[in-house]
Amino acid sequence: MSGKVMLFIFEGTSDNTTLAPYIDELIKECKLSLTVEIIRGDNTSAWIEEDGKKIKDKFKWTPSTIRQDMIGLVKNHISKNSSIPDLKPKDIYKIYYVTDTDDCFQYPEMIDKVNKSRCMKSIFGFDKLKLAPNVEIPIELIFFARDLEHVTIYNEVELTGEEKNELALKFSGDVFTTEGLFEYTFTRNGLKIWDTYSESYTGITKHVGRACNMNNLLEEISILRREKLELLEKEIEEKTSEILKIKDLATSKAKKELEKLNRQLKIKTKEKAALEQIIEKRENMLNIYLKNNPQD
Numbered sequence: 001m002s003g004k005v006m007l008f009i010f011e012g013t014s015d016n017t018t019l020a021p022y023i024d025e026l027i028k029e030c031k032l033s034l035t036v037e038i039i040r041g042d043n044t045s046a047w048i049e050e051d052g053k054k055i056k057d058k059f060k061w062t063p064s065t066i067r068q069d070m071i072g073l074v075k076n077h078i079s080k081n082s083s084i085p086d087l088k089p090k091d092i093y094k095i096y097y098v099t100d101t102d103d104c105f106q107y108p109e110m111i112d113k114v115n116k117s118r119c120m121k122s123i124f125g126f127d128k129l130k131l132a133p134n135v136e137i138p139i140e141l142i143f144f145a146r147d148l149e150h151v152t153i154y155n156e157v158e159l160t161g162e163e164k165n166e167l168a169l170k171f172s173g174d175v176f177t178t179e180g181l182f183e184y185t186f187t188r189n190g191l192k193i194w195d196t197y198s199e200s201y202t203g204i205t206k207h208v209g210r211a212c213n214m215n216n217l218l219e220e221i222s223i224l225r226r227e228k229l230e231l232l233e234k235e236i237e238e239k240t241s242e243i244l245k246i247k248d249l250a251t252s253k254a255k256k257e258l259e260k261l262n263r264q265l266k267i268k269t270k271e272k273a274a275l276e277q278i279i280e281k282r283e284n285m286l287n288i289y290l291k292n293n294p295q296d
Contacts, residue, residue: 003093005084007074009037010098014161016149017168019098019122020176022182023217029278030224032093035084037077042099043069044119057111063118070097070139071129078131089131095139096217097123098149105205117205124201128294140197143204145211152185154210180289186214225279232272239265 006027010016016038024034043061047054061069074095081087104113104120120141126134149155149167159167175182187193192211194200200213243261246254 003091003094004031004176005033005035005087005091006258007035007037007077007092007095008098009039009070009073009096011039011042011100012036012161012164013040014164014168015098017165017295018148018152018171022170025176026221026282027224029282030221030228031273032224033084035081035087037073042102042116044099044116045102045104059112059115061119062115062121063210066119066122067126067129070095071131071151072127072130074137078144085165089135089137092131092137095129095137096138096142098142099144101143101145101204103208106208121205134244140216142201142214142217143212143216144191145204145207145209151189151191151210151212154190178289179292180287183218183285184289184293185219186212223284225275225282227236229272230277232268232275236265236268236272240256 006023008016008020008023010020017035018033020036025033027272044066046060048058048060049055074079074092075089078087078089084091099120101120102113102116104117107113120143123139123141126139128138130136144151147155149159149164152171153167171185173183191211191255192203192207192209193215194203195216196211197213197216200216204213239261243258243265246261247256249255
């Protein structure tokens with residue numbers, strides 16, 4: 001295994017429930033696996049506590065420590081991971097930190113939101129996290145403004161953990177029974193979106209209102225599918241070329257090699273056809289949703 005695992009860091013169980021199952025389904029089509037770390041809280045705005053008391057102006061993660069904090073978190077996840085045996089730093093394709101903005105860029109007078117906004121800006125500036133000598137893994141930040149439920153269902157009120165979990169379970173089920181719902185929710189749905197991660201990092205610091213950059217992940221996965229298809233096409237071309245070189249040889253060794261190559265070619269051709277069908281379906285998901293759910 002090398003670079004075949006996407007690591008998603010979620011702040012809460014409801015985020016994981018809402019997003020991970022469908023993302024897992026998408027990346028399997030690219031021959032990638034999903035591993036998840038749930039922090040159970042927002043460390044960028046959580047106060048440090050001593051003797052049960054919150055220490056003013058001291059946060060679990062700060063702009064100056066967040067790179068090492070995240071490296072430590074990822075290393076700990078890798079060392080204790082049970083879902084993917086023998087997971088190593090080099091196996092990680094990319095790290096995604098998923099967070100709510102909590103409108104942190106709009107409240108310069110609130111120190112917890114200021115700390116969060118500065119932490120987010122620090123992550124925006126990260127290119128990679130160094131997990132081991134010669135192992136640097138790309139990282140992106142996926143955000144929801146003001147929060148995930150505000151993006152998915154226009155929620156404006158404070159929700160309990162139980163309410164969030166109920167909504168998460170419903171959404172995670174609905175996206176598998178309503179074609180295109182996931183794509184519509186995070187690419188249309190009255191949202192402000194941006195064409196690239198980097199544009200979203202700049203844009204969200206100034207934007208007021210519902211917004212997210214999940215569309216950039218969907219586009220990234222779409223590109224990975226296309227790259228996988230191109231790789232299959234290249235492998236098929238190479239197998240075909242090898243077959244043509246030895247098909248007229250009469251030796252027993254050549255005949256055995258020819259049988260082997262033909263089997264491999266058949267498998268690759270079937271994989272290519274299956275992936276082409278997946279790509280066609282995925283690229284039409286939004287249109288399917290809009291056709292079945294006309295918008296006013």
